[in-house]
Amino acid sequence: MNLNYTTPEFIILRDLQKCNNCGLCVKNCSFEAHYYSKHQRVESNSAKCVNCHYCVATCPKKALAIKKHPLEFRHNSYWTESAIKDIYKQASTGGILLTGMGTDREYPIYWDKILLNASQVTNPSIDPLREPMELRTFLGTKPGKLELDKTNNLSELMPPQLELQIPVVFAGMSFGSISYNAFKALAIAAHKAGIYFNTGEGGLHKDFYEFASHAIVQVASGRFGVNQEYLENSAAVEIKIGQGAKPGIGGHLPGKKVGEEVSKTRMIPLGSDAISPAPHHDIYSIEDLRQLIFAIKEATEYKKPVLVKIAAVHNVAAIASGIVRAGADIIVIDGFRAGTGAAPTRIRDNVGIPIELAIASVDERLKEEGIRKHVSIIASGGIRNSSDVVKAIALGADAVAIATAALIAMGCHMCQKCYTGKCNWGITTQDPELTKRLDPDKASQRLLNLLRAWSLEIKEMLGGMGINAIESLKGNRLMLRGVGLNETELKILGISHAGQ
Amino acid sequence: MLKREGQIRIPSGCAISGVMDKKGRPFSGATIINSISVMRERSNGLGGGFAAYGIYPEFKDTTAFHVFFDDKIAQGELENQLKKYFKVIYKEAIPIRRVPSIKNVPIIMRYFVTPKIEKIYQTNLSEEDYIIKFVFNVNTHIEGAFIVSSGKNMGVFKAVGYPEDVGEFYKLETYYGHIWSAHGRFPTNTPGWWGGAHPFNLLNWSVIHNGELSSYGSNREYLKQHGYQCNLQTDTEVVVYLFDLLYRKCNLPLDIVCKVLAPPLWDEINRMPKNKQQLYKSLRAIFGQALLNGPFSIIISTNEGLIALNDRIKLRPLVAAEKGDMLFIASEESAIRAVCYQPDKVWHPRGGEPVIGLVETSIRSNINLKEASS
Numbered sequence: 087m088n089l090n091y092t093t094p095e096f097i098i099l100r101d102l103q104k105c106n107n108c109g110l111c112v113k114n115c116s117f118e119a120h121y122y123s124k125h126q127r128v129e130s131n132s133a134k135c136v137n138c139h140y141c142v143a144t145c146p147k148k149a150l151a152i153k154k155h156p157l158e159f160r161h162n163s164y165w166t167e168s169a170i171k172d173i174y175k176q177a178s179t180g181g182i183l184l185t186g187m188g189t190d191r192e193y194p195i196y197w198d199k200i201l202l203n204a205s206q207v208t209n210p211s212i213d214p215l216r217e218p219m220e221l222r223t224f225l226g227t228k229p230g231k232l233e234l235d236k237t238n239n240l241s242e243l244m245p246p247q248l249e250l251q252i253p254v255v256f257a258g259m260s261f262g263s264i265s266y267n268a269f270k271a272l273a274i275a276a277h278k279a280g281i282y283f284n285t286g287e288g289g290l291h292k293d294f295y296e297f298a299s300h301a302i303v304q305v306a307s308g309r310f311g312v313n314q315e316y317l318e319n320s321a322a323v324e325i326k327i328g329q330g331a332k333p334g335i336g337g338h339l340p341g342k343k344v345g346e347e348v349s350k351t352r353m354i355p356l357g358s359d360a361i362s363p364a365p366h367h368d369i370y371s372i373e374d375l376r377q378l379i380f381a382i383k384e385a386t387e388y389k390k391p392v393l394v395k396i397a398a399v400h401n402v403a404a405i406a407s408g409i410v411r412a413g414a415d416i417i418v419i420d421g422f423r424a425g426t427g428a429a430p431t432r433i434r435d436n437v438g439i440p441i442e443l444a445i446a447s448v449d450e451r452l453k454e455e456g457i458r459k460h461v462s463i464i465a466s467g468g469i470r471n472s473s474d475v476v477k478a479i480a481l482g483a484d485a486v487a488i489a490t491a492a493l494i495a496m497g498c499h500m501c502q503k504c505y506t507g508k509c510n511w512g513i514t515t516q517d518p519e520l521t522k523r524l525d526p527d528k529a530s531q532r533l534l535n536l537l538r539a540w541s542l543e544i545k546e547m548l549g550g551m552g553i554n555a556i557e558s559l560k561g562n563r564l565m566l567r568g569v570g571l572n573e574t575e576l577k578i579l580g581i582s583h584a585g586q
Numbered sequence: 587m588l589k590r591e592g593q594i595r596i597p598s599g600c601a602i603s604g605v606m607d608k609k610g611r612p613f614s615g616a617t618i619i620n621s622i623s624v625m626r627e628r629s630n631g632l633g634g635g636f637a638a639y640g641i642y643p644e645f646k647d648t649t650a651f652h653v654f655f656d657d658k659i660a661q662g663e664l665e666n667q668l669k670k671y672f673k674v675i676y677k678e679a680i681p682i683r684r685v686p687s688i689k690n691v692p693i694i695m696r697y698f699v700t701p702k703i704e705k706i707y708q709t710n711l712s713e714e715d716y717i718i719k720f721v722f723n724v725n726t727h728i729e730g731a732f733i734v735s736s737g738k739n740m741g742v743f744k745a746v747g748y749p750e751d752v753g754e755f756y757k758l759e760t761y762y763g764h765i766w767s768a769h770g771r772f773p774t775n776t777p778g779w780w781g782g783a784h785p786f787n788l789l790n791w792s793v794i795h796n797g798e799l800s801s802y803g804s805n806r807e808y809l810k811q812h813g814y815q816c817n818l819q820t821d822t823e824v825v826v827y828l829f830d831l832l833y834r835k836c837n838l839p840l841d842i843v844c845k846v847l848a849p850p851l852w853d854e855i856n857r858m859p860k861n862k863q864q865l866y867k868s869l870r871a872i873f874g875q876a877l878l879n880g881p882f883s884i885i886i887s888t889n890e891g892l893i894a895l896n897d898r899i900k901l902r903p904l905v906a907a908e909k910g911d912m913l914f915i916a917s918e919e920s921a922i923r924a925v926c927y928q929p930d931k932v933w934h935p936r937g938g939e940p941v942i943g944l945v946e947t948s949i950r951s952n953i954n955l956k957e958a959s960s
C-alpha cells in the first residue's frame with residue numbers, strides 16, 4: 087500500500103441536517119475536495135481542501151464549515167508541524183516547495199508597534215467633515231527650483247509626474263498570474279479613483295488600452311509584451327529588478343496558464359512556460375540600469391516617469407541611492423511580506439527585510455546624500471490598511487502600493503494556492519470556468535469602496551494630527567512613537583519610544 | 587533636570603504685533619511696546635521680544651550680531667571665533683535698565699562686523715551663507731553662547747518676561763526704526779531660556795509666530811535635505827529657514843513664497859485659469875513639504891518690509907490696518923487701535939492670504955537717522 091505521510095491540514099464539516107445533496111460544492115471546488123459517493127451522496131475529502139471558503143460562501147444551505155484539522159503532532163517547539171510536513175512533501179516529490187501570497191511566518195510586524203499622534207489643546211485637530219482635507223500626491227522627480235517669468239507664470243514645466251488622488255497605487259500583477267477579469271477590475275478602479283494600476287510583467291492586453299492613462303507598464307527581465315506600442319499606452323514605465331516575495335529570483339508562469347489571450351499579450355507561444363530570468367540579462371551593474379532607464383526615457387520622449395522596483399534587501403539604502411543616481415524618477419521598495427502568484431516557499435519565508443525598516447533607512451540615506459528630492463518612494467509589500475499607509479508616509483514614503491489587499495477586496499481568501507492556477511475565486515486562474523466567477527464591474531466597485539474607505543480613514547487620522555494636507559505627513563516621524571521596540575529598531579525607524 | 591528649550595519642543599500660544607512705515611521713516615519703539623502691551627493676557631511672562639529695523643544707520647553696511655552669553659568663558663570663545671572670521675568694527679554691551687520682573691539676565695552684547703574677504707574666498711560661499719554658517723556653528727558648538735540676530739541695520743531684543751517689560755528692559759523707546767515687530771509668548775511649560783523667545787532671526791529675516799506647526803517634522807526633514815540644521819527645535823526656526831530657502835536661494839517672489847507656505851486648496855486651484863493651475867500644481871508638487879500646516883499666524887520682517895500670513899484655514903487670529911503710510915498687523919484689533927487712532931482701513935486677512943507691506947524706498951538706500959528724525 088502506498089502510504090501518504092501527509093495528513094490533511096483542514097477538516098470539512100458538513101451539517102447533514104442542512105445539506106440537501108444539491109452538489110453545488112462538488113461543481114464549485116476546483117480542488118475537488120467534494121465529490122459524489124457511490125451512493126450519490128455528496129461527501130468531502132478533507133485532504134484536498136485548501137480552506138479557500140468558496141464552498142462555504144456559496145453553499146445555499148449554509149451547511150459547510152472548515153476547521154483546522156484537530157490532528158496534532160506531539161508538541162515540539164523546534165520540529166513544528168510545518169517543518170515536519172515540508173519534509174514529507176519534499177521526500178515524496180523531490181522538488182522545491184512552492185507557495186503563493188506573502189510569507190505567513192511570525193516575523194515582527196513593525197506597523198503594529200508604531201503609534202500615531204493626535205492634537206490636544208495647543209493645536210486644534212481638524213474635522214475632515216467640516217474642513218478640506220487634501221490627499222493629492224505627485225510622484226516623480228522634483229526640480230530643486232522653479233523658474234518663473236515676470237508675470238509669475240512658469241517658464242518651464244516640471245518633469246512628468248504621476249498624479250494620485252490618494253497616495254495608493256495598485257502594485258504590479260500580471261495578466262497571466264491573475265485573470266482577465268481581475269486585471270480589468272483593477273484597471274477600472276484605478277481609472278475611476280484617479281490612481282494607477284500596474285501591468286506586472288505580463289504586457290497590456292489591447293482591450294485595456296482605454297485605461298492607458300492610468301497604467302504603469304512594467305519592463306521585467308522576461309520583457310514579455312514589451313514593444314513601442316506598450317510603452318506608449320501607459321502613464322509611466324516601471325523597470326522591475328526584484329520583488330519582495332522572492333528577491334533574487336525570477337518568475338515562472340506555467341504553460342497551462344498561458345492561454346490564447348495571455349500568449350498574445352505576452353508575445354509568447356501558446357502553452358509555453360513564461361520564464362523570467364533572475365536578473366535582467368542586460369543589467370549586470372548600476373550603469374547598465376542607467377542605460378535602460380534612459381533608453382526607456384528616449385523611447386517615451388521624456389514624457390513619462392520611469393520607476394524602478396526593487397526588493398527590500400539588506401543594503402537597500404545604498405542600492406536605492408544608486409538607483410536615484412542612475413536616473414529613476416520613482417523607486418518602488420517591496421518589503422519581504424509582499425505577495426506573489428508563485429514563489430519557492432524557502433525564498434518567500436527567508437529572504438528580504440521588513441518594509442517599515444527599509445523605507446525609514448532609504449529615506450534617511452537619500453536625505454543625507456541630498457538626493458531625496460530627485461525621487462519619489464513607493465512603499466509596497468504587505469500594506470494592510472489605512473493606518474499602515476499613514477505610517478509608511480510618515481516614515482518617508484510618498485505613496486504605497488497594494489496588491490494583496492486589493493485581491494482580498496475582490497474576494498481572495500488567502501488560501502495561498504495561487505500557484506496552482508485553480509483559484510476558486512476566479513482571481514489567480516486562467517480557467518474560463520473559474521474566471522467567470524469574478525464580475526469585473528462588481529469587483530472594481532469593491533476596490534473603489536476600499537479606496538474610499540481608506541481615504542476617509544486617512545483623512546480622520548490626518549485631521550487628528552492637525553494636518554490638512556498629506557504633504558505635511560511626509561517624513562513627519564515626530565507623529566510616530568514606538569512601543570516595545572529596542573534602541574536599534576527605534577534608531578533605524580528614526581522615531582522615539584512612546585512616552586518620550 | 588528639565589531640558590532647555592531647543593532640546594525639546596515646547597508648544598505655545600502667543601500675541602503678535604507689527605508696525606511699519608512704508609516710506610521708511612523711523613519712529614520710536616514706544617509705539618510697538620504700547621501695542622503689544624494691550625494683549626498682555628495672551629502671553630504668560632515666559633517670553634517676549636522685538637525685532638527692529640533701521641535702528642543702526644551708522645553701521646548699516648555691517649552685520650550686527652546680538653549675542654547672549656551664559657558666562658565670560660563663552661564670550662571669550664565667541665570673540666576668538668569672531669576675530670578669526672570677521673573684522674569687528676565696533677562692539678558694546680547692549681544698554682539695559684533693571685526691571686524687577688526680568689531675572690537671570692545673561693551677558694548681552696552686540697558686535698558690528700564685516701566678513702574677512704579672504705576667508706569668504708577660501709570657503710567659496712556667498713557672504714550670506716558664510717554668515718549663516720558662522721551662526722549655525724556658534725549656536726550649535728559654543729556652549730553658553732547664542733547669536734540672537736545676525737542682520738544688517740537691524741536687531742532682535744528678547745528675554746524671558748512680558749513683552750512690555752522686555753521693551754522697557756532694553757530701553758527700546760530710545761531706538762528709532764521704520765519696521766518693528768513684537769511677540770508675547772504663552773509656552774505650555776517653563777523654558778526659562780532667553781534664546782527660546784521670539785523673534786527668531788537669521789540674516790535679515792525675523793519671524794514671530796503664534797501657533798504650532800503640525801507639519802514641523804515634515805518641514806524639518808525638508809530643510810535638512812537643503813542643508814539647514816534645525817537645532818533649536820522651535821517651529822519658528824523652521825519658518826525662518828523656509829523663507830531663506832525659498833526667497834533667497836530659490837529666488838521665488840515674496841507672494842509666491844507665501845503661496846508655498848500656505849497654498850490654495852485644490853478646489854480653488856481647479857477653478858483657476860490653465861496657466862495658474864500649472865503654477866500652483868507645480869508649487870505644491872515641488873515644495874509640498876514646505877507647506878506650513880496646523881494653526882499659525884506669523885509676521886515675517888526684513889529690511890524691505892513686513893509680511894503677515896495665516897494658516898490656510900485661519901485657525902489663529904490676525905488683523906491688519908492701514909493709516910496713511912503706516913501698516914499695522916496684530917493678533918487683536920485692540921492692539922492696533924491702541925497705537926493708531928481711527929485707521930483708514932481695518933481688515934481680517936483670509937486664511938492663506940498674505941499681507942505684504944513693502945518699504946517704498948528700499949532700506950538699503952540711505953535713510954539717515956538724524957535727517958529723518960529732525
Ligand code: SF4
Nearest residue numbers: 498499501502504509
Ligand atoms: S488569489 Fe485565490 S488562490 Fe490565491 S490566495 Fe487568494 S483565494 Fe487563494
